[in-house]
Amino acid sequence: MTQSCHSASNAAPAAPAISTVTQVSPLIAAREAASSSALRSCTACGMHQLCLPMGLDESDMKRLDKIIGRRKVARDDFLYRIGDRFTALYAVRVGHFKTYQENLDGDRQITGFQMPGELLGMDAISTEQHQCDAVALQDSEVCEIPFARLEQLFGQIPHLLRHFHRIMSHEITSEQNVIMLLGNMRAEQRFAAFLVNLSSRYAARGYSSTRFQLRMTRQDVGNYLGLTIESISRLISKFRKQGLLAVEQRDVEVVDLAALKRLAAGAETCAPAPARAAL
CATH class of the missing domain: 2.60.120.10 (Jelly Rolls)
Structure with missing residues (x-):
């Protein structure tokens, strides 16, 4: 049977909900805001x-x-x-x-x-x-x-x-x-100079000069350097084989920073890695 509006109105009033919101005094809020502002x-x-x-x-x-x-x-x-x-x-x-x-x-x-x-x-x-x-x-x-x-x-x-x-x-x-x-600059010089530049900028900020993450994509790097994404991938592979870099996705380790600087300056070329002698 459907309950009438009259019977509903005679029901006992519900208990007021208990607020779980913690009240913060204006003084504490002001102090927290000032502290946050100071940190920023x-x-x-x-x-x-x-x-x-x-x-x-x-x-x-x-x-x-x-x-x-x-x-x-x-x-x-x-x-x-x-x-x-x-x-x-x-x-x-x-x-x-x-x-x-x-x-x-x-x-x-x-x-x-x-x-x-x-x-x-x-x-x-x-x-x-x-x-x-x-x-x-x-x-x-x-x-x-x-x-x-x-x-x-x-x-x-x-x-x-x-x-x-x-x-x-x-x-x-x-x-x-x-x-x-x-x-x-040749393509390998461009990429070497780009990495050396990142290395020096991170070092100036107190970070490692030899371990950092590329925040940009390979396509972005190629666009900036006037190279294709395929060229960037080939250069990364070439530098790894030469022992200049270790790369895991966007994580970069500069293994030989001195050699990378010489390459960027045009003092040497990135020759193909020597073939292993047959056993």
């Missing part, structure tokens, strides 16, 4: 000696930190797109990025790979529009530095401006090196 500040960042705050004293670093925001970028998401309005520079705090340009036919040319402590977006300063796409190669985090406010700090902190000029000079030198890499 420039002074607490292990990359600050490679990044924009390099050489600043603590008071100037705090002034810089006040204008900086933090932004997380998921793997394969864009930090910015070509043609976007330029408003800020981005310092990589965690993770890796790649930048690339695309022509009208949809062909892409990778222009760089960025790691913690490096700046993105400097090529947009003159035109006030981003000149490339920037994509996260893994879940990453950047420090967002509003450029208009940064320019104001340049007038107040001369050392910050001088260091910014050094960063710009380094960017120009890097672009010139890429032009030489693509224009004058």
Whole structure:
């Protein structure tokens, strides 16, 4: 028999649910927020000696930190797109990025790979529009530095401006090196120079110079170096046979860094591995 609405209304009221949510006092919440903010500040960042705050004293670093925001970028998401309005520079705090340009036919040319402590977006300063796409190669985090406010700090902190000029000079030198890499070097030199460059950049960040992981795909490496993915695979196999590298998927061990540097400099060639004598 169906229960009537009248009988339902006479039922005993249900006991109130017991809340399991722990109340946090505003003071504790404020302390936790302040602690989290301190851990994410420039002074607490292990990359600050490679990044924009390099050489600043603590008071100037705090002034810089006040204008900086933090932004997380998921793997394969864009930090910015070509043609976007330029408003800020981005310092990589965690993770890796790649930048690339695309022509009208949809062909892409990778222009760089960025790691913690490096700046993105400097090529947009003159035109006030981003000149490339920037994509996260893994879940990453950047420090967002509003450029208009940064320019104001340049007038107040001369050392910050001088260091910014050094960063710009380094960017120009890097672009010139890429032009030489693509224009004058043999395929094996290009790949060796690429690995030596990664090695030195990881070493500068306190990581191993001989053991690291390639965050980019072989196709990305080939695109950057002007080589096919098949060429990259052949070079990896060749370098392994020569005892220069040990590779397991994306994990790379540089077995003979000195020889790799000589190869990158053109001081020697990567000859085929000698055949074993018959027993």
